[in-house]
Structure formats: structure tokens, C-alpha cells
Amino acid sequence: MSGKRILMIVGDFGEDYEIMVPFQALLAVGHTVHAVCPDKKAGDAVATAIHDFEGQQTYSEKRGHNFTLNATFAEIDPASYDALVIPGGRAPEYLRLNERVVACVRHFFEAGKPVAAICHGAQLLAGAGVLKGRTCSAYPACRAEVELAGGTYADIPIDAAVTDGNLVSAPAWPAHPAFIAQFLAVLGTEIRHG
Numbered sequence: 001m002s003g004k005r006i007l008m009i010v011g012d013f014g015e016d017y018e019i020m021v022p023f024q025a026l027l028a029v030g031h032t033v034h035a036v037c038p039d040k041k042a043g044d045a046v047a048t049a050i051h052d053f054e055g056q057q058t059y060s061e062k063r064g065h066n067f068t069l070n071a072t073f074a075e076i077d078p079a080s081y082d083a084l085v086i087p088g089g090r091a092p093e094y095l096r097l098n099e100r101v102v103a104c105v106r107h108f109f110e111a112g113k114p115v116a117a118i119c120h121g122a123q124l125l126a127g128a129g130v131l132k133g134r135t136c137s138a139y140p141a142c143r144a145e146v147e148l149a150g151g152t153y154a155d156i157p158i159d160a161a162v163t164d165g166n167l168v169s170a171p172a173w174p175a176h177p178a179f180i181a182q183f184l185a186v187l188g189t190e191i192r193h194g
Contacts, residue, residue, distance in 0.1 A: 003030040004082040004187055009073075009101060009124075011037050011091030016048035016064030017173040018087035018118050023067075025180050026085070029189055034071035034081070038098045041072040049089050051119075051172075058141070061090075073100075078107040083187055088119025088139060088172065096127025106130060109166075116168045116183040118175065122146050135164040137171050 006026055010019050019035070026033045037046050048064030078084075084105065086092065095101045105128040108115050117125055122138030123145050125131050131151030137160075138146055138153070146153040154162040154169065161170035161178040168186055170179040184191070 003032055004189075005080065006031050006033045006083045006085060006187075007076065007078065007081040007104070008033055008035045008085040008087070009037070009095060009104065010035050010046050010067065010069070010087055011095045012046045013049040013089055014046065014067075014087045014091035015089030015119060015173060016050045016067075017176070018089060018121075019046075019048055019067050020065070021173070021176050022085055022087065022116065022118075022180060022183075025176075029184065029191065031187070031189070033085070034076065035067070035069050036071045036073040036076055037069055038073050038095070038101060040069055041074070042070055044069050046091075051089065076104075078104045079111075081108075081113070083114040083183075084108040084116070085183075086115070086117040086121035086124050088117075088121045090120070092120045092122075092124040092127075096124045102128045112166050114166050114168070114183065114186040116179065116186075118170045118179055119172045122169065125149070126151070134167055135162060136167065137162050137169040139172055 045066040050064040051059040109130040126145040126149035131149040159174040168183045
């Protein structure tokens with residue numbers, strides 16, 4: 001099997017783990033991943049945020065790493081990619097205001113290509129209007145966005161993921177093992193142990 005070309009749309013203060021871990025895991029199994037951000041080019045960085053659960057009623061947020069982009073948003077053609085990854089964090093709330101980002105997301109759904117969205121990534125899916133009739137997990141605070149967009153919110157454990165056709169989604173980074181495994185299955189990636 002040849003590796004897939006995967007587009008990852010990121011932005012400032014996207015969740016550190018939700019950008020870094022899928023990016024590195026997909027590269028490790030032989031896929032090509034192009035991480036892009038509107039108004040930034042290859043070699044530029046986005047600032048990430050670390051979200052953690054420390055006993056309060058919601059997560060805390062701290063400054064994360066700088067994540068270097070390896071492709072230029074203005075130069076990408078969504079049709080040349082096999083799949084899309086949307087990390088969570090704070091970035092999706094502003095990325096959904098960018099018409100070209102929204103058009104990119106719609107392309108993957110209209111073409112039936114694999115899409116992986118985690119945590120607040122559902123905000124971008126809702127903003128793109130692609131959740132009607134779909135089952136989607138997200139950080140619990142995003143349940144309203146999923147349901148108001150016509151989707152069914154998958155109320156699953158924080159370390160679980162759900163697949164609905166070409167869409168793989170999960171509540172937050174504790175779900176990475178399930179989220180990445182299910183996305184690899186949708187991509188048709190086989191990992192053999194021997």
C-alpha cells in the first residue's frame with residue numbers, strides 16, 4: 001500500500017497533543033502530511049496550547065510548543081489530498097470564519113474522503129455545515145454545535161472514538177489510540193506485527 005496524502009488544517013492555539021501526535025503518527029506509518037494555516041506559509045509556526053484536566057469544571061490552558069508548518073495554505077489544492085485531519089483546541093473557532101478553510105472541509109465531505117476531527121474540531125465541521133445526519137464526537141462543551149448543525153452527538157468516554165462512514169471523531173487527546181487506529185482503518189492502512 002502506498003502512503004496517502006493527508007491535509008492537516010491547524011491554527012494558533014490549536015491543542016498541542018492534537019496537532020503533534022496525529023501529525024507524527026501518520027508520518028511514522030508512511031503517510032505524507034501537509035500541515036497548513038491560513039495566512040501562513042511553510043516554515044512559519046503556529047503557537048499551540050496545552051489543555052489539561054486538573055480538577056476544575058473545565059480544562060485549563062497553558063502555552064504549548066511552536067509547531068512548524070510544512071506547507072503553504074495559499075498553495076494547496078484540496079483535490080490533491082486523500083484525507084483531512086482537524087485538530088481541536090481554540091483554532092477551530094476562528095478557522096471556521098475563513099471561507100477557503102470552510103470550502104476545503106466541504107470538499108472532503110462532498111468527495112467522501114476520510115476526515116478525522118477531534119475535540120473542538122467539531123466547531124469547524126459545524127461551521128462548514130457538514131454534520132447534518134452524521135454522528136460526531138467532540139469535547140462535551142461542543143455538543144450544542146454538533147446538534148445545532150444537525151448532527152448526532154456521540155456521548156462516548158473521553159478515551160474513545162467513533163467512526164461514521166468517512167468521519168472519525170473523538171472527544172479529546174486521551175482518545176488518541178482509538179482515534180488514530182480508527183482513522184488508519186478508514187484510510188486503509190494496515191499495520192502488521194510479526
